[in-house]
Amino acid sequence: MQIITGDLLTHYIEQYPIDDYFSFDIRPYMKVCLFEKGEWIFKEGSYPDTMYYMVEGKAKLYVTHKNGKVSLIEYIEAPCFMGEIELLNEARYTKGIQTVARTICLSIAVHECREKLLADAIFLRRICVFLGEKATAVTAKYTQNQVxxxxxxxxxxxxxxxxxxxxxxxxxxxxxxxxxxxxxxxxxxxxxxxxxxxxxxxxxxxxxxxxxxxxxxxxxx
Amino acid sequence: MQIITGDLLTHYIEQYPIDDYFSFDIRPYMKVCLFEKGEWIFKEGSYPDTMYYMVEGKAKLYVTHKNGKVSLIEYIEAPCFMGEIELLNEARYTKGIQTVARTICLSIAVHECREKLLADAIFLRRICVFLGEKATAVTAKYTQNQVxxxxxxxxxxxxxxxxxxxxxxxxxxxxxxxxxxxxxxxxxxxxxxxxxxxxxxxxxxxxxxxxxxxxxxxxxx
DNA sequence: TTCAAAATATGAGATATCTCACATTATTCT
DNA sequence: AGAATAATGTGAGATATCTCATATTTTGAA
The missing domain is CATH 1.10.10.10 (Winged helix-like DNA-binding domain superfamily/Winged helix DNA-binding domain)
Structure with a gap:
């Protein structure tokens, strides 16, 4: 993972404004990260302290079972959040996320603005909608799988x-x-x-x- | 479905306070409902305009597939929300929810306080946590099913x-x-x-x- | 109490899917 | 270029699970 600075930084921030996801100025807490193809954004089982908002790229959400088998739960495509559940439930074991292509994310240092985020109705509403759609999609996929x-x-x-x-x-x-x-x-x-x-x-x-x-x-x- | 009034009403409201789920007074928008065993709280495919908070009882969340097969997605047990996704995404086709036992719910007339709810960080945070847990649970269940x-x-x-x-x-x-x-x-x-x-x-x-x-x-x- | 509906039970045969072993290509890295 | 790794491809045999038909028992409602 590589942190983008300089001209590219301003480029991405301008191209993908996420101001309207927050009621306060998020920029002080934000960085822009680049993941190469095949890199792990979250390692399975870790306790991340960063939330990401993917603006370019694609990744896979994985879980590994006790018997060694692996399930590819869903493809994650920009634009979307990652690590939002961990923001809500402090210190939660995470699933693995691996990029399928070069991926650009805006990263938010959760420990620095957790309280602000959790009190921000605009942000929370977005997360609600996002989680709701995710739950619906995953449910649809798996009920179909079994039928x-x-x-x-x-x-x-x-x-x-x-x-x-x-x-x-x-x-x-x-x-x-x-x-x-x-x-x-x-x-x-x-x-x-x-x-x-x-x-x-x-x-x-x-x-x-x-x-x-x-x-x-x-x-x- | 039966709407509870009188002594029983105050009984339930006192026994299950949900004030701390909201930053405003929800009582004007709230009623207490009783569903008999086997009743449908949401009929599959309808567009509900009520959100429920189940305080006693148990229900099943169903989806019917095109080929006629039915998936019991999860058991829903008190305390929990129902119809919260429909609140977020206006007019959304719902899955079916059927009670397994006599069930008591607090009902909230969404059309009367939608804006208030969607601007309420306390409420939204609860919903976020709830949706996150739900998504995690459903995913765990179904990935296991297939492995x-x-x-x-x-x-x-x-x-x-x-x-x-x-x-x-x-x-x-x-x-x-x-x-x-x-x-x-x-x-x-x-x-x-x-x-x-x-x-x-x-x-x-x-x-x-x-x-x-x-x-x-x-x-x- | 009786009757219909729902739930339980079981057999027989089909099929969707898995495991494992192995051979052959592509890709990637040095 | 060469070696290592990942991806593809195929056979054979096993098993997890399904469909359908049918019989019996239990339950709920008139």
């Missing part, structure tokens, strides 16, 4: 994440996200090829029957 | 919900909560009996090998 086979969920995911009709994501990551084994993900992808829904190319999987894919996805929502 | 077989999760659930060494819950409800079919739940219960961990009696399943049950549960946490 639909991978066939449907993968179809929906491909439609969501494909670009120009090409699906090209890392299998190792997606199987964690969809909560299935690597092996099984490949089985279902192979099945989609078998059924002429996808076609495997050098550049990724090309969608050749979007209608059918949509039908499979639609059974979810 | 552990029913054997482990059921063991943990039995330890949690049994009373005096007796497990006695409705199978129809628990299979929805644990996200498995009724059939499969019965299989695993039978297996526990087979392995002399439980014993089926008229009053419910009696735990006869708590140590083993603990081992199975412990693999989770």
């Amino acid at each position: 639909y086979p991978l066939e449907n969920r993968l179809a929906a995911f491909i439609q969501l994440s494909s670009d120009q009709g090409i699906y090209k994501e890392k299998h190792t990551e997606i199987c964690e996200y969809l909560g299935v084994s690597y092996r099984h993900l490949l089985y279902v992808l192979a099945q989609f090829c078998e059924e002429n829904i996808l076609e495997k190319t050098k550049k990724g999987y090309r969608i050749i029957n979007d209608k059918r894919l949509g039908e499979l996805a639609q059974e979810i929502l | 552990y077989p029913l054997e482990n999760r059921l063991a943990a659930f039995i330890q949690l919900s049994s009373d005096q060494g007796i497990y006695k819950e409705k199978h129809t409800e628990i299979c929805e909560y644990l996200g498995v079919s009724y059939r499969h739940l019965l299989y695993v219960l039978a297996q526990f009996c087979e392995e002399n961990i439980l014993e089926k009696t008229k009053k419910g399943y009696r735990i006869i090998n708590d140590k083993r049950l603990g081992e199975l549960a412990q693999e989770i946490l």
